[in-house]
Amino acid sequence: xxxxxxxxxxxxxxxxxxxxxxxxxxxxxxxxxxxxxxxxxxxxxxxxxxxxxxxxxxxxxxxxxxxxxxxxxxxxxxxxxxxxxxxxxxxxxxxxxxxxxxxxxxxxxxxxxxxxxxxxxxxxxxxxxxxxxxxxxxxxxxxxxxxxxxxxxxxxxxxxxxxxxxxxxxxxxxxxxxxxxxxxxxxxxxxxxxxxxxxxxxxxxxxxxxxxxxxxxxxxxxxxxxxxxxxxxxxxxxxxxxxxxxxxxxxxxxxxxxxxxxxxxxxxxxxxxxxxxxxxxxxxxxxxxxxxxxxxxxxxxxxxxxxxxxxxxxxxxxxxxxxxxxxxxxxxxxxxxxxxxxxxxxxxxxxxxxxxxxxxxxxxxxxxxxxxxxxxxxxxxxxxxxxxxxxxxxxxxxxxxxxxxxxxxxxxxxxxxxxxxxxxxxxxxxxxxxxxxxxxxxxxxxxxxxxxxxxxxxxxxxxxxxxxxxxxxxxxxxxxxxxxxxxxxxxxxxxxxxxxxxxxxxxxxxxxxxxxxxxxxxxxxxxxxxxxxxxxxxxxxxxxxxxxxxxxxxxxxxxxxxxxxxxxxxxxxxxxxxxxxxxxxxxxxxxxxxxxxxxxxxxxxxxxxxxxxxxxxxxxxxxxxxxxxxxxxxxxxxxxxxxxxxxxxxxxxxxxxxxxxxxxxxxxxxxxxxxxxxxxxxxxxx
Amino acid sequence: xxxxxxxxxxxxxxxxxxxxxxxxxxxxxxxxxxxxxxxxxxxxxxxxxxxxxxxxxxxxxxxxxxxxxxxxxxxxxxxxxxxxxxxxxxxxxxxxxxxxxxxxxxxxxxxxxxxxxxxxxxxxxx
Numbered sequence: 001x002x003x004x005x006x007x008x009x010x011x012x013x014x015x016x017x018x019x020x021x022x023x024x025x026x027x028x029x030x031x032x033x034x035x036x037x038x039x040x041x042x043x044x045x046x047x048x049x050x051x052x053x054x055x056x057x058x059x060x061x062x063x064x065x066x067x068x069x070x071x072x073x074x075x076x077x078x079x080x081x082x083x084x085x086x087x088x089x090x091x092x093x094x095x096x097x098x099x100x101x102x103x104x105x106x107x108x109x110x111x112x113x114x115x116x117x118x119x120x121x122x123x124x125x126x127x128x129x130x131x132x133x134x135x136x137x138x139x140x141x142x143x144x145x146x147x148x149x150x151x152x153x154x155x156x157x158x159x160x161x162x163x164x165x166x167x168x169x170x171x172x173x174x175x176x177x178x179x180x181x182x183x184x185x186x187x188x189x190x191x192x193x194x195x196x197x198x199x200x201x202x203x204x205x206x207x208x209x210x211x212x213x214x215x216x217x218x219x220x221x222x223x224x225x226x227x228x229x230x231x232x233x234x235x236x237x238x239x240x241x242x243x244x245x246x247x248x249x250x251x252x253x254x255x256x257x258x259x260x261x262x263x264x265x266x267x268x269x270x271x272x273x274x275x276x277x278x279x280x281x282x283x284x285x286x287x288x289x290x291x292x293x294x295x296x297x298x299x300x301x302x303x304x305x306x307x308x309x310x311x312x313x314x315x316x317x318x319x320x321x322x323x324x325x326x327x328x329x330x331x332x333x334x335x336x337x338x339x340x341x342x343x344x345x346x347x348x349x350x351x352x353x354x355x356x357x358x359x360x361x362x363x364x365x366x367x368x369x370x371x372x373x374x375x376x377x378x379x380x381x382x383x384x385x386x387x388x389x390x391x392x393x394x395x396x397x398x399x400x401x402x403x404x405x406x407x408x409x410x411x412x413x414x415x416x417x418x419x420x421x422x423x424x425x426x427x428x429x430x431x432x433x434x435x436x437x438x439x440x441x442x443x444x445x446x447x448x449x450x451x452x453x454x455x456x457x458x459x460x461x462x463x464x465x466x467x468x469x470x471x472x473x474x475x476x477x478x479x480x481x482x483x484x485x486x487x488x489x490x491x492x493x494x495x496x497x498x499x500x501x502x503x504x505x506x507x508x509x510x511x512x513x514x515x516x517x518x519x520x521x522x523x524x525x526x527x528x529x530x531x532x533x534x535x536x537x538x539x540x541x542x543x544x545x546x547x548x549x550x551x552x553x554x555x556x557x558x559x560x561x562x563x564x565x566x567x568x569x570x571x572x573x574x575x576x577x578x579x580x581x582x583x584x585x586x587x588x589x590x591x592x593x594x595x596x597x598x599x600x601x602x603x604x605x606x607x608x609x610x611x612x613x614x615x616x617x618x619x620x621x622x623x624x625x626x627x628x629x630x631x632x633x634x635x636x637x638x639x640x641x642x643x644x645x646x647x648x649x650x651x652x653x654x655x656x657x658x659x660x661x662x663x664x665x666x667x668x669x670x671x672x673x674x675x676x677x678x679x680x681x682x683x684x685x686x
Numbered sequence: 687x688x689x690x691x692x693x694x695x696x697x698x699x700x701x702x703x704x705x706x707x708x709x710x711x712x713x714x715x716x717x718x719x720x721x722x723x724x725x726x727x728x729x730x731x732x733x734x735x736x737x738x739x740x741x742x743x744x745x746x747x748x749x750x751x752x753x754x755x756x757x758x759x760x761x762x763x764x765x766x767x768x769x770x771x772x773x774x775x776x777x778x779x780x781x782x783x784x785x786x787x788x789x790x791x792x793x794x795x796x797x798x799x800x801x802x803x804x805x806x807x808x809x810x811x812x
Contacts, residue, residue, distance in 0.1 A: 404745060
């Protein structure tokens with residue numbers, strides 16, 4: 001309208017100009033006529049008309065030129081400025097028409113250019129800031145992934161917001177995102193620690209809570225509050241957890257050993273003293289009595305000897321266990337010693353030989369011995385396995401080393417070790433021994449015999465790509481589920497492989513797999529994958545589809561064992577499956593037999609897809625994934641886990657289109673199933 | 687001629703018991719309590735059997751065992767090591783150094799007698 005009115009206004013202005021001009025001419029002619037300058041007033045009319053027409057033509061021409069070179073370009077520029085104000089447009093400003101407007105065109109171009117530049121600059125700065133932040137975040141994530149302690153961050157209401165891979169290993173699947181922490185750890189010690197912290201003066205304090213897990217492990221957790229908006233208002237807490245089960249067990253073991261030793265010794269001493277006293281006190285003791293006391297003494301002595309042997313073995317093991325020992329490949333130990341000689345030692349190790357040791361101490365000891373051997377002996381190291389020991393031989397060419405000399409070497413402190421232990425002490429710690437021997441080829445050697453392989457630290461933990469989410473919302477009350485937006489719910493997307501398609505005719509589940517979806521993300525680190533023994537043979541036709549044969553499930557646990565674990569995994573979440581009716585039919589039968597109930601709501605991706613895309617056509621998982629641009633690894637297709645993951649990705653990609661179509665809450669999503677069910681049933685009639 | 691046994695043991699009470707035992711078996715006996723004196727005693731009169739404790743003052747039983755074995759003159763002398771722990775490592779070590787037998791303390795005298803007879807080649811059926 002504004003555009004119209006500018007040109008209209010200008011036109012009206014020119015029209016007014018013409019009107020006024022014509023009026024002036026008319027006035028002049030009338031004046032001339034009233035003064036009597038002209039005899040016939042009507043003769044003036046043609047003059048008037050000519051004048052009016054001439055004026056009209058002139059104003060029209062000027063107006064056209066004005067319209068062309070001023071009005072239109074002005075409006076064009078105004079439009080250009082307006083559009084560029086609201087959107088980022090690259091096209092150049094139309095300045096050709098504005099050439100008669102002087103500097104206006106170039107100025108507008110300049111300002112448009114500066115605006116675009118400013119916008120670009122801002123976008124770049126934002127992108128950079130986002131990239132830096134993402135890089136920092138990735139680095140922090142990577143650190144947390146690799147940290148050896150288990151770390152858990154939780155809300156004050158005990159919902160897990162972050163659980164790193166070590167925590168997952170320590171606490172098991174109970175430590176999933178959004179799950180209640182008190183399923184994994186005992187609450188009471190934790191609550192007590194939190195109370196202490198909240199009433200403490202120093203907000204940055206931390207304290208220790210000793211908790212137990214349902215499996216009976218003892219964990220020592222250092223608890224600290226995570227500050228919120230104000231220091232007095234924590235928004236959650238952080239736990240750093242260590243498994244002290246073994247440590248505590250070792251302490252208890254030592255205490256028991258000590259008590260047993262004391263008891264044994266005291267009893268033995270008391271009994272022997274008593275019997276000897278009796279024997280000595282009566283020189284006229286009859287032969288029978290003497291013999292009886294003699295037997296009693298023998299008996300006591302034997303018991304004391306046996307008990308001493310047993311305690312000695314237990315004590316030795318307890319001492320050895322208290323030092324930090326690890327199974328180290330023998331090759332690594334030898335390689336650590338090799339540079340000790342010049343030229344470096346020859347080393348050889350049987351494959352797979354590992355020694356339980358403190359590798360620093362062992363390498364230091366061996367280097368010490370090499371140094372004592374001195375130059376010119378061409379020493380060589382080799383390692384072999386002699387179950388349950390690992391043997392490391394330090395061989396050389398030349399005269400053998402005598403035991404006496406070796407004892408002197410071992411009585412000296414080993415250089416480079418904290419606490420300056422002697423070689424003999426290092427050997428004792430390892431339950432190891434060292435002596436002079438001869439190799440098969442006749443060369444003298446020092447043979448070190450220590451415990452092989454065995455005691456391992458828990459191995460490398462599988463990375464958990466998504467292990468935290470600080471935006472987790474409080475889960476809804478069960479009565480409010482229907483009204484909860486889909487984005488705020490936890491989902492467990494699952495799939496089963498079965499022996500066939502007919503649950504009521506004896507077909508059984510042979511594999512269940514699932515993955516959690518939280519806050520619109522597939523949590524790939526939290527999956528469930530279990531084979532199930534079906535209790536009946538698997539038909540070859542079915543094996544051709546999922547690749548599982550009777551041999552694969554021969555050792556798998558029965559459904560009665562697996563289903564409760566799946567039930568626990570799916571607790572508090574909405575179930576999602578592709579063609580859910582099929583899987584649920586199997587689940588419900590199994591649940592009834594196991595005394596469980598799967599009463600959570602169930603969503604079916606087939607129905608959701610049908611609602612969004614069309615009522616006919618392909619809704620198979622492959623087609624759906626292709627349509628949404630999701631790649632399914634061909635190796636994983638038709639394994640329960642692969643299908644569950646694919647269905648989860650599909651489900652997550654459907655959430656936004658569903659929202660756009662007005663399906664926001666769970667209740668609305670559940671409603672689709674009813675609707676689609678009706679339509680499909682109707683279709684099936686045709 | 688009676689076989690000769692050298693008992694090398696520094697603890698008096700066990701020493702007395704061992705002496706008594708070996709004498710009862712009819713062997714000629716000597717007893718030494720100090721590692722430093724052993725080689726001289728063996729050189730002076732090589733025994734048929736040495737009951738050798740490993741924990742001795744001045745020189746360990748292992749050390750003496752190795753030294754005696756390195757001298758071919760004493761090849762006929764049997765060595766029975768008396769060890770404290772008797773684990774696999776100890777046995778291997780002893781055999782590597784040339785011991786002929788082991789016994790772990792505390793031991794039953796029957797066991798000791800059986801080992802001694804075995805090493806000296808005179809059992810009940812000899």
